[in-house]
Amino acid sequence: DEERPDALQRRSRLLQSDAESATREAQQAAERQKAITGERTKIRSRLSDTNATISRLKSWIQHVEQFA
Numbered sequence: 001d002e003e004r005p006d007a008l009q010r011r012s013r014l015l016q017s018d019a020e021s022a023t024r025e026a027q028q029a030a031e032r033q034k035a036i037t038g039e040r041t042k043i044r045s046r047l048s049d050t051n052a053t054i055s056r057l058k059s060w061i062q063h064v065e066q067f068a
Contacts, residue, residue: 003011
């Protein structure tokens with residue numbers, strides 16, 4: 001059950017187009033993943049800073065309460 005050359009050529013172009021589309025989608029997904037990783041790093045840093053600030057504020061509150 002052989003395909004005709006024009007049918008094979010058409011099918012080859014479709015498969016190549018599908019492959020190019022899949023490659024673009026994979027590249028976009030990799031770029032999104034990289035951006036997400038960067039955002040996670042920033043969030044972790046801000047969370048650490050916020051926790052340190054909360055800790056300092058709690059300490060100051062204790063000092064004020066002990067002074068009062």
